[in-house]
Amino acid sequence: MPDHIKPLPDPEPQKPRRRWPLYLLSVLIVLALLAAFLLTKTHVLDGLKRSLRYLGKNGENYGSVSFETLGSTAYGQLNGGLGVATGSSVTLFSEEGKQLGSEQHAMTAPVICTGQDRLLCYDAGGNYLTVLDKSGSAVFSQTPEQTIFDADLSSGGYSAMLTAGDSGRSLLQVYDPNGSLLYKRSTKSHYLSACAVSPDGIHAAAVALGQADITFSASLQLYRTDSEEIAAECALGSEMPYDIAFVTDSVVCAVSEDRVRFFAADGTERGAYVAENGRIADYHFGGDGFVTVLVDPYETSSRAELITLQPDGSVLAQLSLSFMPVSLSACGSYVGILTAEKALLYTSALEPVAETEQDGTAVCILARSDGTALLAGTGTASLFLP
Numbered sequence: 001m002p003d004h005i006k007p008l009p010d011p012e013p014q015k016p017r018r019r020w021p022l023y024l025l026s027v028l029i030v031l032a033l034l035a036a037f038l039l040t041k042t043h044v045l046d047g048l049k050r051s052l053r054y055l056g057k058n059g060e061n062y063g064s065v066s067f068e069t070l071g072s073t074a075y076g077q078l079n080g081g082l083g084v085a086t087g088s089s090v091t092l093f094s095e096e097g098k099q100l101g102s103e104q105h106a107m108t109a110p111v112i113c114t115g116q117d118r119l120l121c122y123d124a125g126g127n128y129l130t131v132l133d134k135s136g137s138a139v140f141s142q143t144p145e146q147t148i149f150d151a152d153l154s155s156g157g158y159s160a161m162l163t164a165g166d167s168g169r170s171l172l173q174v175y176d177p178n179g180s181l182l183y184k185r186s187t188k189s190h191y192l193s194a195c196a197v198s199p200d201g202i203h204a205a206a207v208a209l210g211q212a213d214i215t216f217s218a219s220l221q222l223y224r225t226d227s228e229e230i231a232a233e234c235a236l237g238s239e240m241p242y243d244i245a246f247v248t249d250s251v252v253c254a255v256s257e258d259r260v261r262f263f264a265a266d267g268t269e270r271g272a273y274v275a276e277n278g279r280i281a282d283y284h285f286g287g288d289g290f291v292t293v294l295v296d297p298y299e300t301s302s303r304a305e306l307i308t309l310q311p312d313g314s315v316l317a318q319l320s321l322s323f324m325p326v327s328l329s330a331c332g333s334y335v336g337i338l339t340a341e342k343a344l345l346y347t348s349a350l351e352p353v354a355e356t357e358q359d360g361t362a363v364c365i366l367a368r369s370d371g372t373a374l375l376a377g378t379g380t381a382s383l384f385l386p
Contacts, residue, residue, distance in 0.1 A: 110123055159174070277297055
């Protein structure tokens with residue numbers, strides 16, 4: 001080999017790449033996604049979350065409240081706290097049992113509705129309506145001259161009030177979360193018996209009662225709060241709905257004696273559930289996107305059928321009970337039922353979560369989104385911790 005040519009040195013052996021950080025990162029991402037799924041889409045970790053949240057707390061003491069009752073009493077659950085309306089006032093208590101605020105007003109038949117960070121109380125057949133925020137302060141109040149037939153509070157904080165009209169048969173008013181009038185509609189050709197407003201405040205609905213030939217008939221009227229025209233009208237025939245509510249931004253549910261019907265905001269019927277061998281004894285709209293109904297069968301061995309329905313009318317779950325509950329509620333993904341002897345909690349799929357004995361002092365169960373419940377009775381309320 002010539003002197004001016006030098007051989008190339010042997011290449012150094014390449015060190016193996018350290019890929020373990022990438023593997024670790026991938027594992028952490030997968031675990032984070034799995035944890036997010038378990039936390040938000042299932043009930044698997046709910047028990048653990050409750051154990052950590054209420055560690056060392058006794059349900060008989062933690063969150064327990066005492067209050068004076070006068071006349072008829074209504075209860076509602078707001079952000080884990082308790083709202084109580086009596087013949088003289090409406091009061092909001094925190095989850096820990098501390099009184100947050102109270103509004104004094106005489107009421108004959110108080111009714112409570114709750115939505116996100118809001119509590120609405122009105123006197124059915126009276127002349128008083130108030131909306132409280134989560135701190136117990138009044139956002140706004142109304143004392144109309146005409147009788148209040150119905151009122152509603154959406155999960156988005158919008159409220160609706162249905163009263164007798166000054167020059168017509170009915171007057172529907174919708175308010176934004178700040179209490180400003182958003183929509184107003186008066187009717188002279190129909191009586192409006194029930195009202196509802198959507199979570200986003202874009203849609204409102206009312207049950208209209210009229211006369212066809214020599215019989216009364218009902219229809220569901222749907223409105224947009226930015227238009228004077230009726231958006232759609234759905235004939236209900238001889239059905240007289242107990243109540244209506246928006247279960248999503250654009251789906252309204254109507255519950256009558258033997259059926260539950262779901263309508264889109266354009267008037268299209270999305271589906272229905274028919275209790276063919278019984279009557280609907282109770283119902284609750286409080287679940288996240290589902291409706292809970294209690295059917296009293298005519299000729300079956302069970303005392304009641306507990307059913308959860310999806311917004312298309314299909315049955316999510318059904319459970320035969322050997323007793324007739326005295327109270328029913330739903331919140332988040334949970335359903336609570338109360339008898340004279342027991343309080344029971346289920347998931348929306350009607351899988352049992354927990355039950356506890358009660359001495360008959362509780363008359364109302366208020367399920368909460370974390371899988372616990374408030375048990376309220378005459379002058380007292382306590383927390384049911386599974």
